[in-house]
Amino acid sequence: MARKIKVLVAKPGLDGHDRGAKVIARALRDAGMEVIYTGLRQTPEQIVQTALQEDVDVVAMSILSGAHNHLFPRVMELMRQNKLDDVLVIGGGVIPEDDIPGLKAAGIAAIFTPGTPTSTTIEFIKANLKRSLE
Amino acid sequence: MSDSKELQAMLSAYDAEVEKSLAKYPERKKQFTTGSNAPIKRLYTPVDIENLDYARDLGVPGSYPFTRGVQNTMYRGKFWTMRQYAGFSTAEESNKRYKYLLEQGTTGLSVAFDLPTQIGYDSDHPLSQGEVGKVGVAIDSLADMEVLFDGIPLDKVSTSMTINAPASVLLAMYIAVAEKQGVSPDKLNGTIQNDILKEYVARGTYIFPPEPSMRLITNIFEYCSKHVPNWNTISISGYHIREAGATAAQEVAFTLADGIAYVDAAIKAGLDVDEFAPRLSFFFNAHNDLFEEVAKFRAARRLWAKIMKERFKAKNPKSWMLRFHTQTGGSTLTAQQPDNNIVRVAIQALAAVLGGTQSLHTNSRDEALALPTEESVRIALRTQQIIAYESGVTETIDPLAGSYYVESLTNRIEDEAAAYIQKIDDLGGAVKAIEQGYIQQEIQDSAYAYQMDVESKNRVVVGMNMFQIEEAPPKGLLKVDPSVGERQTARLKELKSKRNNDSVTASLAALEKAAKGTDNLMPFILDAVKSYATLGEICDTLRSVFGEYQQKVIL
Numbered sequence: 001m002a003r004k005i006k007v008l009v010a011k012p013g014l015d016g017h018d019r020g021a022k023v024i025a026r027a028l029r030d031a032g033m034e035v036i037y038t039g040l041r042q043t044p045e046q047i048v049q050t051a052l053q054e055d056v057d058v059v060a061m062s063i064l065s066g067a068h069n070h071l072f073p074r075v076m077e078l079m080r081q082n083k084l085d086d087v088l089v090i091g092g093g094v095i096p097e098d099d100i101p102g103l104k105a106a107g108i109a110a111i112f113t114p115g116t117p118t119s120t121t122i123e124f125i126k127a128n129l130k131r132s133l134e
Numbered sequence: 135m136s137d138s139k140e141l142q143a144m145l146s147a148y149d150a151e152v153e154k155s156l157a158k159y160p161e162r163k164k165q166f167t168t169g170s171n172a173p174i175k176r177l178y179t180p181v182d183i184e185n186l187d188y189a190r191d192l193g194v195p196g197s198y199p200f201t202r203g204v205q206n207t208m209y210r211g212k213f214w215t216m217r218q219y220a221g222f223s224t225a226e227e228s229n230k231r232y233k234y235l236l237e238q239g240t241t242g243l244s245v246a247f248d249l250p251t252q253i254g255y256d257s258d259h260p261l262s263q264g265e266v267g268k269v270g271v272a273i274d275s276l277a278d279m280e281v282l283f284d285g286i287p288l289d290k291v292s293t294s295m296t297i298n299a300p301a302s303v304l305l306a307m308y309i310a311v312a313e314k315q316g317v318s319p320d321k322l323n324g325t326i327q328n329d330i331l332k333e334y335v336a337r338g339t340y341i342f343p344p345e346p347s348m349r350l351i352t353n354i355f356e357y358c359s360k361h362v363p364n365w366n367t368i369s370i371s372g373y374h375i376r377e378a379g380a381t382a383a384q385e386v387a388f389t390l391a392d393g394i395a396y397v398d399a400a401i402k403a404g405l406d407v408d409e410f411a412p413r414l415s416f417f418f419n420a421h422n423d424l425f426e427e428v429a430k431f432r433a434a435r436r437l438w439a440k441i442m443k444e445r446f447k448a449k450n451p452k453s454w455m456l457r458f459h460t461q462t463g464g465s466t467l468t469a470q471q472p473d474n475n476i477v478r479v480a481i482q483a484l485a486a487v488l489g490g491t492q493s494l495h496t497n498s499r500d501e502a503l504a505l506p507t508e509e510s511v512r513i514a515l516r517t518q519q520i521i522a523y524e525s526g527v528t529e530t531i532d533p534l535a536g537s538y539y540v541e542s543l544t545n546r547i548e549d550e551a552a553a554y555i556q557k558i559d560d561l562g563g564a565v566k567a568i569e570q571g572y573i574q575q576e577i578q579d580s581a582y583a584y585q586m587d588v589e590s591k592n593r594v595v596v597g598m599n600m601f602q603i604e605e606a607p608p609k610g611l612l613k614v615d616p617s618v619g620e621r622q623t624a625r626l627k628e629l630k631s632k633r634n635n636d637s638v639t640a641s642l643a644a645l646e647k648a649a650k651g652t653d654n655l656m657p658f659i660l661d662a663v664k665s666y667a668t669l670g671e672i673c674d675t676l677r678s679v680f681g682e683y684q685q686k687v688i689l
Binding site: 013014015016017018019022023025026027029035037038039040041043065066067069070071094096097098113114115117118119 | 249250252253261262263264265268269333336337338339377378379465468469470502503504505578581582585588589595598599607608611613614616685687689
């Protein structure tokens with residue numbers, strides 16, 4: 001039997017808007033995934049450290065402070081340094097359309113903006129996993 | 135009463151007729167519910183409010199239990215304060231936006247600080263990277279605050295500052311700027327949010343653990359009652375609790391439970407309830423369900439009046455009054471077809487006015503996308519002005535009173551909130567309930583239920599899960615200059631080389647000593663601020679004594 005998909009839901013940056021992060025964490029769990037949520041104000045270093053220690057398949061980051069252009073690429077840089085290239089990284093929050101191409105170029109596989117149904121995110125994760133579940 | 139008999143007969147006949155037509159024409163839904171998922175009946179009649187005692191439950195405006203409003207003439211005297219929350223980038227940029235808003239007819243300022251400021255970090259702190267000037271203005275020291283209020287006479291405007299964990303520091307800076315303008319503290323009008331408990335459950339900008347945080351708050355109550363008597367020393371906030379997913383009744387319940395905790399703490403610190411309670415103020419949300427929101431404001435006023443009079447035995451009628459600011463609901467706005475948000479905001483603002491708010495912020499249409507542009511902010515302000523000057527709803531007080539539906543909703547929300555408060559009392563009060571994660575869990579359950587309702591289209595959000603269109607990405611969003619961080623860092627460097635560093639060190643050492651003891655910390659913080667110690671230096675001094683709060687993560 002295939003194992004469960006393991007997801008780290010993380011909030012980089014200083015904002016406290018965790019409604020989205022918590023709703024998505026619960027929706028992923030209800031969809032049968034194993035979910036770790038580490039709370040507010042996680043530095044890129046802490047996020048990558050947790051991803052490494054917990055051996056996750058997916059890192060899903062949520063940010064609503066406007067610091068995404070700084071923090072998301074920084075997480076990707078550390079992911080690469082730690083050879084976590086087979087981890088799917090996605091992001092969500094109040095992120096202007098203009099910023100999305102740059103974030104994707106930095107290695108974020110998808111950005112989900114307000115109004116995205118949780119089912120869309122769930123399907124995206126299932127379809128784009130980089131690791132085998134065998 | 136024959137009236138009642140006739141009414142019963144009439145209603146039975148009506149029910150029978152409805153049954154017949156339902157067989158042919160079923161209603162749109164099996165169950166009708168409010169925005170907060172409470173059941174709604176087909177029809178409300180005198181039967182639904184037969185226990186309502188006018189004098190006891192509603193009374194007259196300006197008198198206990200204040201259900202109909204806190205002033206006796208309400209908006210016939212003067213309109214609510216139109217107060218738009220604003221601030222971004224540097225103090226210079228924000229100062230320009232405030233002057234623009236004042237020219238456009240806002241009647242009070244509302245300062246948004248960036249996240250590093252709200253969490254007590256200077257702009258050059260590693261954790262501040264990428265955050266400086268983003269969600270509000272960056273303030274590192276008194277020097278920035280002087281620029282922020284340059285040319286704005288502080289004895290003429292009232293200023294609300296959304297600042298919590300470091301509220302004492304920003305209040306001290308405001309007092310110091312006023313002194314430089316020749317305005318004494320007793321002439322100052324305004325509000326600091328200063329509500330740490332909702333930071334732990336919903337907003338997230340905490341620094342210190344609950345106990346020293348409550349001390350800082352009661353220190354402010356005491357200091358202001360003597361020196362800044364017209365200042366609203368706290369804005370006990372349901373806004374963020376609602377945004378985090380709470381229902382209307384939960385918003386009232388958890389806010390008033392926090393209020394009870396502050397009053398308890400202040401009494402325990404030796405203050406007399408009537409000395410500080412008149413300066414307590416509240417901050418609520420306004421969502422789309424017009425009648426439920428109006429009822430919520432009325433229920434909150436009545437319940438708080440009872441709590442203050444019966445539970446805390448306050449004698450001064452001003453201590454019984456729940457005065458509140460309202461902001462329309464950010465989480466109700468859609469990124470899709472953003473102009474539709476103008477209509478949502480109008481409905482929400484109407485609810486706030488019909489509910490008797492003392493001040494109001496209307497959100498801008500583009501806030502699900504970015505910080506608002508000047509044009510969007512103007513439309514939001516004009517929405518308030520149209521309600522005030524054109525709609526006519528302001529010309530008589532509490533016009534929805536007596537509506538069978540609204541009175542019945544008001545009763546229901548009050549009852550539901552009172553039951554939650556009882557439960558929180560049983561857990562040992564709001565601080566304990568938060569430490570145990572009870573309040574967070576209740577809010578999250580509501581948030582998740584709402585999301586599932588939206589996804590199943592049980593709840594329709596126009597433009598988002600129905601009536602969608604293909605849209606081009608929106609143009610002309612506000613962008614914060616990414617070099618703000620560097621500019622603030624350079625300014626800090628300059629400040630530290632110019633100020634008298636001996637007096638900074640001395641004032642911080644005095645603050646540290648006081649923090650370890652039991653003195654009121656406000657005079658020490660004021661001294662440090664005046665010596666141009668930075669916000670980060672002051673908060674680090676307090677961190678070294680108080681430690682930092684560790685969040686309880688709950689899913």
